[in-house]
Amino acid sequence: MSVQDIYDAVVEFDIDKVVALVKEEVESGTNVSVILSDGLIGAMDEVGQRYTEGEFFVPEMLMAAKAMKAGLEVLKPLLSQGENEKKGTIIIGTVKGDLHDIGKNLVSMMMEGAGFEVIDLGVDVDTEKFLATAKEKNADIICMSALLTTTMPFMEVTVKAIREQGLSLKTMVGGAPVSEDFATKIGADGWSPDAPGAVETARRLTAK
């Protein structure tokens, strides 16, 4: 049994096996971040690669996503337990037109674990919804996730709207195609390539 077996089970869409193996690895003391990065996330990269090469199609991506999500559920209590002192309020969602939510969910879990109050708006979230919720909840940061190059521009729309309305809200962006350069270009306050980095960035942005 190893983290590689978890990776293989995700690529083979074997939900029950993923759940059993993740449990075993946790019980045997393997670091949760290793299970995540080398097992679950690594497998999704391979799934994306196989899709690019025409070996996998959308149904295969979906089945692998289900297997990955099942593994993530096992890790959820470990990722979202932690500090109790409230750090700030975060509104998170995947932008309009985009249905990818695995990375967003991971960021959400780790933010909760770090003591932030997280309001997760789900997927296909438009600017109006982000802003209305942020105002209603008096949020500190809006976190936007995008996995499609075609949906990334919606991040800029939201950042601009915040500026135009003079709101004192910070913005963070992320997702596989979102680079630091892009984040800087659209005027976002924070960016990270992964969930632990997202937590660090949120801490920095909310530090008094």
Ligand code: B12
């Ligand atoms: C699973 C998957 C799907 C699943 C999604 C299921 C779900 N519930 O999420 C399904 C089957 C639905 C799907 C559909 C499509 N997909 Co898809 N999908 C993927 C795949 C294989 C994995 C994505 C994933 O979950 N990765 C794992 C997570 C953990 O990584 P992550 O999201 O990047 O998140 C991490 C970081 O980016 C960061 N992060 C994420 N969000 C945020 C937010 C903030 C604020 C911060 C700071 C950080 C941060 O932290 C996370 C954790 O470390 C990728 C390939 C890939 N390698 O990305 C393709 C991929 C994204 N999909 C792709 C495509 C083309 C599509 C479709 C258009 C296919 C089609 N013809 O219908 C549709 C689009 C549907 C839509 N409107 O959204 C392309 C996108 C190409 C492009 N350049 O735009 C990819 C890259 C595949 C490929 N190689 O071509 N997909």
